[in-house]
Amino acid sequence: MTAQVPPRVTWLKVSNFRALRDVTLSELTPLTVLLGPNGSGKSTVFDVFAFLSECFTGGVRKAWDRRGRLRELRSRDSEGPIVIELKYRERPKSPLIAYHLEIDEQAGRPVVAHEWLRWTRSGRAGRPFNFMEYKLGDGVVITGEAPERDDERVPRSLAGPDVLAVSTLGMLAENPRVIALREFVTSWHLSYLSADAARGNPEAGGEEQLSPTGDNLANVIQHLREQHPERLERIFEILRRRVPRVEKVQAESLADGRLLLRVKDAPFSTPVLSRFASDGTLKMLAYLTLLHDPAPPKLIGVEEPENFLHPRLLPELAEECRAASGRTQLLITTHSPFFLGALRPREVRALWRDEAGYTQARLVSRTRGVKEFVEEGATLGDLWMEGHLGVGDPLVNEGAPLEAERARRR
Numbered sequence: 001m002t003a004q005v006p007p008r009v010t011w012l013k014v015s016n017f018r019a020l021r022d023v024t025l026s027e028l029t030p031l032t033v034l035l036g037p038n039g040s041g042k043s044t045v046f047d048v049f050a051f052l053s054e055c056f057t058g059g060v061r062k063a064w065d066r067r068g069r070l071r072e073l074r075s076r077d078s079e080g081p082i083v084i085e086l087k088y089r090e091r092p093k094s095p096l097i098a099y100h101l102e103i104d105e106q107a108g109r110p111v112v113a114h115e116w117l118r119w120t121r122s123g124r125a126g127r128p129f130n131f132m133e134y135k136l137g138d139g140v141v142i143t144g145e146a147p148e149r150d151d152e153r154v155p156r157s158l159a160g161p162d163v164l165a166v167s168t169l170g171m172l173a174e175n176p177r178v179i180a181l182r183e184f185v186t187s188w189h190l191s192y193l194s195a196d197a198a199r200g201n202p203e204a205g206g207e208e209q210l211s212p213t214g215d216n217l218a219n220v221i222q223h224l225r226e227q228h229p230e231r232l233e234r235i236f237e238i239l240r241r242r243v244p245r246v247e248k249v250q251a252e253s254l255a256d257g258r259l260l261l262r263v264k265d266a267p268f269s270t271p272v273l274s275r276f277a278s279d280g281t282l283k284m285l286a287y288l289t290l291l292h293d294p295a296p297p298k299l300i301g302v303e304e305p306e307n308f309l310h311p312r313l314l315p316e317l318a319e320e321c322r323a324a325s326g327r328t329q330l331l332i333t334t335h336s337p338f339f340l341g342a343l344r345p346r347e348v349r350a351l352w353r354d355e356a357g358y359t360q361a362r363l364v365s366r367t368r369g370v371k372e373f374v375e376e377g378a379t380l381g382d383l384w385m386e387g388h389l390g391v392g393d394p395l396v397n398e399g400a401p402l403e404a405e406r407a408r409r410r
Contacts, residue, residue: 006298007184008329010096011087017051018044021075021358029347030325034333034361035340035384036351041359042333045351046301049331050190052084052101057186060103060110060162070105075358080104081113090180095119098128099166099181111136111161117178121146132178134158134165141165143174189297193286195279195308201258209293214286218261221249221289228294235288242288242316243281279308287317291324299329306336318342341381345370348380350389364389 010028014020019041025032034042047067054063067073073082081104087096102114117132131147133139137160140153158168169175170182190212197215206223207216224232239246249263263281283305290300302321306314318339321330334340340348345365354360364370364380367389374380383389 005092005326006296006328007088007090007180009086009088009299012045012048013083013085014045014048015083016075016078016080017048017082017084018073018075019353019357019359020044020048021078021356023359023361025349025361027346027363028329031322031330031343031347032332033340033343033348034331034351035335035348035364035389037335040351040353041361042335042351043303044359045361046190046303046331046333048084049188049299049301052086053185053188053190055101055164056167056182059167060112060164064103064110069108069110088181088184090184095121097177097181101164106161109162112164115139115165117166117181119147119177121148132165132169132175136161137163139165141169141175141178145176147177184298187297188299188301189290190301191290192303193283193290195282195286198282198286199261201261203258204253208295209297210286210290214282217282217286217289221261224289224294231292231294235285235292238288238292238320239281239285242284242313246281249285280310280313283308284313284317288320291320296324296328299331300324301331303333304335305332306334306339311336311338314338315342337381337385339381340384341379343380345374345380 008028008030010026012025012028014023023041023045025045034045036042051063051067054066064070064073070082081102083100083102085098085100087098089096096119098118100114100116100118101112103110104113105111113135115132115134116130118128118130120128129149131142131151133141137158138155139158140155142148142151142153144151156169158165166178166182166185170178173179189209191210191214192212193214195214197213198217200215200218202216202219204222205219206226207219208223210217210220221232224235236249239249246263249261252262287302287305290296305317309317314336315338319342321332322342324330332339345367346363348364349361350364350367351359351361369388370380370383373383373388380389
């Protein structure tokens with residue numbers, strides 16, 4: 001049975017969010033990688049997804065306060081609200097849906113200045129139309145499975161101006177499209193995996209999904225062992241290929257109710273405690289556990305997977321990510337030429353800061369000469385390290401034309 005393709009984000013526009021004063025990422029692929037040096041804005045784009053997910057799950061106020069409110073969130077020397085707009089499809093060839101969110105501040109509190117959902121019915125003539133639109137807690141929604149432009153717009157008020165309409169209306173069965181968006185965004189998994197966190201001894205009990213830090217890795221392995229043993233064996237099989245001599249990982253229950261993670265290396269008969277295992281082994285295990293989840297999140301974000309991993313493991317991890325992208329959408333940030341070397345030009349966006357200090361982005365596939373180099377056998381990692389991508393090099397003046405910059409460096 002073929003797995004159902006999850007919803008896909010195809011387009012993202014961000015305004016006034018820290019260094020992202022005006023950035024648009026179009027043609028997003030199932031595996032999308034953000035390339036750039038430190039400070040280029042990769043983590044900020046990553047945080048846009050995290051911020052939106054937190055707004056949906058914990059409320060706007062909590063996500064707003066955690067990031068220092070408007071003073072820290074809004075782009076320097078800018079005015080107006082923070083704007084996030086994304087386009088997505090619930091399934092292949094379904095109507096393209098746009099979600100727009102503007103957040104401002106009044107009397108020190110965040111307010112949802114404008115929020116709407118828009119689509120054009122497939123095969124229908126005419127312009128896109130909003131089937132949900134709210135400003136400061138008041139607005140209208142067209143109910144039903146397939147809203148039409150001329151359908152009745154039902155007015156509904158929210159609990160306050162800082163409440164997302166999607167969060168409220170997405171719990172009412174009469175709004176299937178709003179429900180679908182809410183379920184999509186709340187399923188996102190933004191990963192900040194830490195080898196130290198994975199070494200912990202959590203309370204015993206199986207858990208279905210890895211936490212953002214990986215501190216419940218032992219619980220997820222216990223769950224897989226009990227409910228999906230064939231999936232766990234597949235993870236171990238891949239781990240054995242990627243990390244020499246690792247045979248298996250065991251999650252054992254202790255007398256005090258905690259779980260102990262042990263890693264068994266060949267040819268030794270006795271496994272070692274996870275706190276003595278290498279960072280790379282634990283991180284690779286955590287990534288494989290996340291990517292081979294029997295019911296994966298609809299979008300997974302991974303920041304700088306190269307940290308603590310041997311460079312030769314990175315091309316293979318990239319291939320694992322591409323394989324998983326048939327079941328989930330992946331957003332990955334990196335500045336590793338080794339990870340980049342296994343990618344395709346259309347999967348990569350290079351980020352840099354312009355002379356004003358704001359992030360700019362460019363599809364690598366649109367960089368002159370890249371297609372020809374790749375056709376001749378060059379990898380993107382080689383091209384980046386040799387300066388052929390034109391951006392993303394910390395030693396290059398990013399605002400200069402590529403040819404002029406190469407001449408300067410000669």
